[in-house]
Amino acid sequence: QSQELSRVQIDYHAALQALVEDGTRMVCTGRMHTDRICRFESLCYSTEAEEFVFFHSNASVMLPNLGSRRFQPALLDLSSVEDHNTQYFNFVELPAAALKFMPKPVFVPDVALITNRFNPDNLMHVFHDDLLPIFYTMQQFPDLDLESRLFFMEGWSEGLHFDLYKLLSNKQPLLREQLKTLGRLLCFTKSYIGLSKVTTWYQYGFVQPQGPKANILVSGNEIRHFTKFMMEKLNISLEESASEEYIVVFSRTINRLILNEAELILALAQEFQMKTITVSIEDHSFSHIVRLISNASMLVSMHGAQLVMSLFLPRGATVVELFPYAINPEHYTPYKTLSTLPGMDLQYIAWQNTDRENTVTFPDRPWDQGGIAHLDKAEQERIIKSKEVPRHLCCRNPEWLFRVYQDTKVDIPSLIQVIRQTVKSKPGPKKQKWTSGLYPGKVRDAKCQASVQGTSEAKLSVSWQIPWNLKYLKVREVKYEVWIQEQGENTYMPYILSHQNHTFSENIKPFTIYLVWIRCIFNKNLLGPFADVLLCST
Ligand code: UDP
Numbered sequence: 001q002s003q004e005l006s007r008v009q010i011d012y013h014a015a016l017q018a019l020v021e022d023g024t025r026m027v028c029t030g031r032m033h034t035d036r037i038c039r040f041e042s043l044c045y046s047t048e049a050e051e052f053v054f055f056h057s058n059a060s061v062m063l064p065n066l067g068s069r070r071f072q073p074a075l076l077d078l079s080s081v082e083d084h085n086t087q088y089f090n091f092v093e094l095p096a097a098a099l100k101f102m103p104k105p106v107f108v109p110d111v112a113l114i115t116n117r118f119n120p121d122n123l124m125h126v127f128h129d130d131l132l133p134i135f136y137t138m139q140q141f142p143d144l145d146l147e148s149r150l151f152f153m154e155g156w157s158e159g160l161h162f163d164l165y166k167l168l169s170n171k172q173p174l175l176r177e178q179l180k181t182l183g184r185l186l187c188f189t190k191s192y193i194g195l196s197k198v199t200t201w202y203q204y205g206f207v208q209p210q211g212p213k214a215n216i217l218v219s220g221n222e223i224r225h226f227t228k229f230m231m232e233k234l235n236i237s238l239e240e241s242a243s244e245e246y247i248v249v250f251s252r253t254i255n256r257l258i259l260n261e262a263e264l265i266l267a268l269a270q271e272f273q274m275k276t277i278t279v280s281i282e283d284h285s286f287s288h289i290v291r292l293i294s295n296a297s298m299l300v301s302m303h304g305a306q307l308v309m310s311l312f313l314p315r316g317a318t319v320v321e322l323f324p325y326a327i328n329p330e331h332y333t334p335y336k337t338l339s340t341l342p343g344m345d346l347q348y349i350a351w352q353n354t355d356r357e358n359t360v361t362f363p364d365r366p367w368d369q370g371g372i373a374h375l376d377k378a379e380q381e382r383i384i385k386s387k388e389v390p391r392h393l394c395c396r397n398p399e400w401l402f403r404v405y406q407d408t409k410v411d412i413p414s415l416i417q418v419i420r421q422t423v424k425s426k427p428g429p430k431k432q433k434w435t436s437g438l439y440p441g442k443v444r445d446a447k448c449q450a451s452v453q454g455t456s457e458a459k460l461s462v463s464w465q466i467p468w469n470l471k472y473l474k475v476r477e478v479k480y481e482v483w484i485q486e487q488g489e490n491t492y493m494p495y496i497l498s499h500q501n502h503t504f505s506e507n508i509k510p511f512t513i514y515l516v517w518i519r520c521i522f523n524k525n526l527l528g529p530f531a532d533v534l535l536c537s538t
Helices: 001-005 012-022 067-071 098-100 124-140 162-166 220-233 261-272 287-293 304-310 334-339 375-384 398-406 412-422 468-474
Strands: 025-029 036-046 051-056 062-064 091-095 107-114 149-152 185-193 248-249 277-280 298-300 319-325 347-352 444-453 457-466 477-484 493-497 503-505 511-521 534-537
Touching: 012 098, 012 185, 025 220, 036 220, 051 098, 091 098, 098 347, 107 124, 124 220, 124 304, 162 304, 220 304, 248 261, 248 304, 248 398, 261 277, 261 298, 261 412, 277 287, 298 304, 298 493, 304 319, 319 375, 319 412, 319 468, 347 412, 347 444, 375 398, 444 534, 457 477, 457 534, 493 503
Parallel strands: 025 062, 051 091, 107 149, 107 185, 248 277, 248 298, 298 319, 319 347
Antiparallel strands: 025 036, 036 051, 036 185, 444 457, 457 503, 477 493, 477 511, 511 534
């Protein structure tokens, strides 16, 4: 690799002089360490100390300048997993003058994206924690283009899925270990550190039991934009043609097996009158699997990381996730959450083995494959008797590992029944009309007029114009919501109206000030913003 970097010509003396005179410059986005991404010029890394180095000079810049808050607990998260204490980034500081006494810097000319991969041997983690966040971090900063270079600092070797990481840029990603071969002091000309978390949808249960993230910000369109990019890099074209429909069974061959897989495949083929194909990570190339899944009508698989490949399913397809005995599907929903993201347009079905007869346990395996022989006898017995794994934190709960690594004989009739509850005719891509969820703008020119009849009765006539964007849209149903609030009161009277004006007389008092709030609603659930509040005096 050292030849590779030096092949790019840079003016070494000019670069060194700039570093000594200007020092390091850093400007970051984000208010907290959990949402921060920083852009650096002339950030260095000592491969001996395994530390990043910020060089101070009169021209250096550090924004935000947090003082010692930089260590409470860190400047930023290096991976997309929120606030994980093994993933913190910081640098040490030195005066630029110290460079005189240090190893000669080796300059990295490529624009660098420096991050941690979270768990590169697990496909769910690869896509969810790394590939999607890297892709969208690169979209966020224009100089992180295909000519930029990824640096993975978590310290792992390439891992099982390194080929996927290579698709994200034209340059070979470099690992922490490899940096040593480049030199003792590396200086990144331009670098970005941190990862966007905007696409992640799941939290793995480090501080509370696992589940969907509280504030999911990604939808199907952005996921498909990413999968389209990956498929182009893999030279896979999306077949638009109405070729034969089929079902894919994604099998595991090492553990968490489906014991009657042949019977299952036959039953699916018969029930849905479709060809049914098996794939596994062990037996098929990644691009073969993507090619098959991207045209499949249904994907059936045991709970497990391989199910993240539902990312590549066409819209309208069905995901069937099988859960071993005592594993409550509602408690483990990374793939359900993915399938049901807004705009993913996938149907999701969970099936659970509820029959103890149909499960095979492995109490004598090592603990990380679900063995429980190392536990005391009473605890072993409790686990074996239990009908459901109680909610737990990640990652070493022995009862969870024991149950999730069971093999399962799938009860075919009960599986077909749950699929049939959701999939009435043929599963698979329906030529759906693109009913996009576009929201109304504010209503315009809202006005009110009051009239008083006698001392106890009054009327309030309110009118407004349609939102500006409505005239360019075809909307099935347009309604307006009006809230009438007496000034100083906490409560309000809500109304749903079909027209652009209304005269309110119920509960309207004379000589009173009312606040009137109006918003537009498309198709029952697309709520627009409220227009500026109207002040109406009767
Ligand atoms: N894996 C697989 N076949 C197997 C067992 C595991 O393809 O028989 C893959 C799995 O999809 C994941 C990785 O190996 O990418 C690690 O699997 P593990 O059981 O540790 O994680 P899980 O699937 O439960 O997330």
